[in-house]
Amino acid sequence: MQIVADENMPALDALFGPYAEIHTYPGREIGPEQVKDADILLVRSVTKVDRALLEAASKLKFVGTATIGFDHLDIDALNERGIRWSNAPGCNAEAVGEYVITALLTLAERESVALTGKTLGIIGAGNTGSAVAKRAGALGLKVLLCDPPLAEAGDERDFVELDALLAQADLVSCHVPLTQSGAHPTWYLLDESRLSSLKPDTWLVNACRGEVIDNRALIEVKRQRPDLKLILDVWEGEPNPITELVELTEIATPHIAGYSVEAKLRGNWLLLAQLKLELGIDQLPAFAQFVPASELATLIIDDGALSGEQWQRLAARVARLVYDIDAEDRRFRNWHTQEGGFDKQRKAHLNRREFLSLAIASEQRQWQSLGFESKRV
Ligand SMILES: NC(=O)C1=CN([C@@H]2O[C@H](COP(=O)(O)OP(=O)(O)OC[C@H]3O[C@@H](n4cnc5c(N)ncnc54)[C@H](O)[C@@H]3O)[C@@H](O)[C@H]2O)C=CC1
Numbered sequence: 001m002q003i004v005a006d007e008n009m010p011a012l013d014a015l016f017g018p019y020a021e022i023h024t025y026p027g028r029e030i031g032p033e034q035v036k037d038a039d040i041l042l043v044r045s046v047t048k049v050d051r052a053l054l055e056a057a058s059k060l061k062f063v064g065t066a067t068i069g070f071d072h073l074d075i076d077a078l079n080e081r082g083i084r085w086s087n088a089p090g091c092n093a094e095a096v097g098e099y100v101i102t103a104l105l106t107l108a109e110r111e112s113v114a115l116t117g118k119t120l121g122i123i124g125a126g127n128t129g130s131a132v133a134k135r136a137g138a139l140g141l142k143v144l145l146c147d148p149p150l151a152e153a154g155d156e157r158d159f160v161e162l163d164a165l166l167a168q169a170d171l172v173s174c175h176v177p178l179t180q181s182g183a184h185p186t187w188y189l190l191d192e193s194r195l196s197s198l199k200p201d202t203w204l205v206n207a208c209r210g211e212v213i214d215n216r217a218l219i220e221v222k223r224q225r226p227d228l229k230l231i232l233d234v235w236e237g238e239p240n241p242i243t244e245l246v247e248l249t250e251i252a253t254p255h256i257a258g259y260s261v262e263a264k265l266r267g268n269w270l271l272l273a274q275l276k277l278e279l280g281i282d283q284l285p286a287f288a289q290f291v292p293a294s295e296l297a298t299l300i301i302d303d304g305a306l307s308g309e310q311w312q313r314l315a316a317r318v319a320r321l322v323y324d325i326d327a328e329d330r331r332f333r334n335w336h337t338q339e340g341g342f343d344k345q346r347k348a349h350l351n352r353r354e355f356l357s358l359a360i361a362s363e364q365r366q367w368q369s370l371g372f373e374s375k376r377v
């Protein structure tokens, strides 16, 4: 059994090695030539699995993407050829939730803004949107959710229309898949008119797909509205974001919101679970055995007497102890204009762990709500 895989997928040998022969390539270079003898193709979001690739892959039985997004797979072409496929729902929900919270805390610290009492509008209330919402309460944020597909499917949470959300939210965070058809397409969901309708001083976060926001319109609107603050992890035209937009952002990163050690491993492990039959696996090995031990120990925090604003500043520092988003932002501004810089930075992304890898001993319960492991003082 031959597996062709993106070289940026961790622990491939440990996970798939016992069952198959593995050939790896840079994700953007996987094409017809690389897959011609493959039985299984494992990719991340940068590999275009299109008709031309599938035409060459006569033995292919399964395509797995270790990501939630699957806009890089031609689903019609896979279905026409009877090739089974899967993505990895939820693999990076916690990572994205923690990225957004770390970014908001960091910008709040830079701008000397108290987050408590502000309204956070979340567009797309699936895995990643819900992970943000789950943590928002710990910061005293009021949450509004917009997700027409979930509302129509009977999800019992309260939802608002998109334009109502934009009219009320102080902070807006986007968590939708990129779609161009269906009842609720998301391509340019935030177009010039919606961007112009944002409340004064809104903070806009995009950690889903660049094309969910019209990037050229965003440049125009931000030029006229410096009050808007931008946190962008995803870009139209990756791996070549528009430089002018990068320069207009407050926090800019190279599509790494979902890049925790745990998330990448979880994505691969979910695909292994999908392949039990093809690979002849009787007993699926436990996910925990592939996760390295945490390098961070317990943090003892004496924060019982801190004011809300002091605690928020402390939370920003603790979040950056786990993941230094300031350093990522600085590196991105240096690297993204260099040839291959966007992908180079993604490859060199720090070994970022999830909040759960750090135990906090404190009398305050918010640490646990933010996702940290709790220890008794
Ligand atoms: N920057 C990064 O590293 C990452 C980016 N992503 C992107 O974020 C997207 C969301 O990820 P998940 O939350 O895990 O996916 P998900 O599938 O769990 O949730 C997406 C939600 O968006 C909703 N939705 C669809 N169309 C909508 C519309 N027009 N308006 C409002 N809501 C709509 C869906 O009903 C669903 O509940 C992925 O499709 C992917 O493109 C995901 C993980 C990491």
Ligand SMILES: O=C(O)C(=O)[C@H](O)COP(=O)(O)O
Binding pocket: 044, 045, 046, 066, 067, 068, 069, 070, 092, 255, 257, 258, 259
């Ligand atoms: O899960 C998704 O969808 C994502 O956007 C991934 O986290 C992005 O990672 P790469 O596939 O680009 O490595």
